[in-house]
Amino acid sequence: MALHQVGRPAPGGEPAPQGAPDTSVEDVYATRLSRRALPKRRVPEREADPVAVLALIRDELAMDGNSSQNLATFCTTWAEPEVHALMDACLDKNMIDKDEYPQTAAIEERCVRMLADLWHSPSGGAAMGCSTTGSSEAAMLGGLALKWRWRKAREAAGRPADRPNLVCGPVQVCWEKFARYFDVELRQVPLEEGATGLRPHQLRAHVDENTIGVVAILGVTYTCDYEPVAELAAELDAVQRDTGLDVPLHVDAASGGFVAPFVHPDVVWDFRLERVASINASGHKYGMAPLGVGWVVWRHRDLLPEELVFDVDYLGGRMPTFALNFSRPGGEVVAQYYNLLRLGREGYRAVLDSCGRTARALAEKVAALGPFTLLYDGQGALPAVSWTLTDPEGAGFTLYDLTELLRLRGWQVPAYPLPADRQETVVQRVLIRHGIGYDKIMLLADDLRDAVHRLSGGDRRASQQPGFHH
16 A cells, blocks of 8 residues: 655654654544545634645545536636646735736736727727626626616716616626616517527617617527627617717627637627727636636726726725726636736637637537537537437437436537427537547547437437446
8 A cells, every 4th residue: 555645744854753653654534534525514723734635625626527528618727837837826816906016916907908909999098898707797796887887877978877787688697687786677688589689670679768788699508609799789870860869889798809819800790899998808718727716808908997996905006996896806807817828819819719619519410410400500600519309209319318418428518498488499509619629529529420320229228327337
């Protein structure tokens, strides 16, 4: 049995006191802590050896799924060793304390300026933005700015300002939270047959004088497609010409904000459109930074009401802050900066091109299996694939059955219904991220083929009674 040193020597390397147990060669799995279940409800009375605690907690964490097989999440699950080193170096960095950690604050500002430039903000450095804990917080900050600007304008005009609404298509739950938490009516436009998101001709029936803004999604969670931001902006321009209603556009680019600039530069969705007031994105998705960092940028500083910015006297200095939380780690912001420098435009393009090729290869495999209709084949937007059953009634299985069978091989491939008015359509989706290679996805394709064969009756018993055989 291999023995590992457990315990730390006494200060100065002095031997343990006379009569104390010698733990210098004690095996981790023979310590007092390992002889019973780890405490779960009460803080233990005695301290424990750090090596043993680390090993036993790692044992529990090993029971989690393999994150590289989690094809449901947009979030980054792989990083270079240099990112790990920077995260460790930033363990003590509090992003809120810009006076104590001015260089970390400077790095945050650099990232904001780089993203503003990437998203074609007007020249002259008028854009303003900040980092957040993720794209959900960034989206809420963008929504708050919309609401406060609308309310201020209504009050200045002597009009009621008590019934704000926000118009959008199928959005991520963060916008539902925003509407509930900040008392805004969320007008979610139902999906039309054959559509993958909000369409311009649907806007007029939903916007009115109480609309604080329209949210366009660059990378719809359910279908992975881009909503037509330029066409939505053009329709709102037409609405203003016809009715006088000036409705701003916020782009939720949680996923697409770090994809479109590199692999779809001709898609006009950002500050090139005057109607776009603000953009949020997730650094820990296709920005390839670790969890959790997001970004929000306003076209110019006048679009962020000054009443929302707090000037705080804290930890030795005064600083402006606009966030839903206060203290948070700086490591993710520094890691984002690392990725921007490390990859550059060329590197982001190369990684995303590779992800896109892998997604399209998987789409071909899925289409060839027979029972599926592709909803999104990985071309034109995010590196992803989504599909539905061509004949749900006659297939002999559901996509939920397929999800469960794939889970036996460790794959997490979600199945879920589309949003309102198309909720009878159940889809499956696979996301290809940095760190998920072609070979691994081809292994998924093999397992997908085998699962369909079993569920279609080729080996029904094997699918219903999975087990181990020598």
